[in-house]
Amino acid sequence: ERRLSRREHGRTIREFEADWEHYVALEVTSGLIRRAAELAEAHALRAYDAIHLASARLLRERVREPILFAAWDSNLLSAAKREGLNLVGVR
Numbered sequence: 001e002r003r004l005s006r007r008e009h010g011r012t013i014r015e016f017e018a019d020w021e022h023y024v025a026l027e028v029t030s031g032l033i034r035r036a037a038e039l040a041e042a043h044a045l046r047a048y049d050a051i052h053l054a055s056a057r058l059l060r061e062r063v064r065e066p067i068l069f070a071a072w073d074s075n076l077l078s079a080a081k082r083e084g085l086n087l088v089g090v091r
Contacts, residue, residue: 026055043079052076056085 004012026032032054039057040050053069053076060067069085071077077087 024059026058032058039079039083043075043082045076045079049073049076049079053079053083053085056080057083060085 028051032051035057036047036050036054039045039053040047043050043053045053049071052071056067056069066086068088069077069080070088071080081087
């Protein structure tokens with residue numbers, strides 16, 4: 001992990017806002033939280049990282065096709081790979 005400069009942060013926020021309409025937002029339900037807890041334990045993830053991964057798995061199940069998983073955290077990317085997700089944004 002690394003910190004973004006102010007300039008990088010501003011650019012990232014602008015790009016995120018420009019892309020927002022293309023994102024799929026999932027409701028955080030008790031079932032999703034249970035899945036996240038299982039993933040957190042299985043992969044030693046932080047809570048929000050586990051929610052991110054559980055959401056990606058749920059989306060993949062719903063659309064029944066491969067999805068792209070993006071993250072900057074190397075531990076989260078490793079867990080996503082072990083869960084069979086296709087990775088994007090790997091450095």
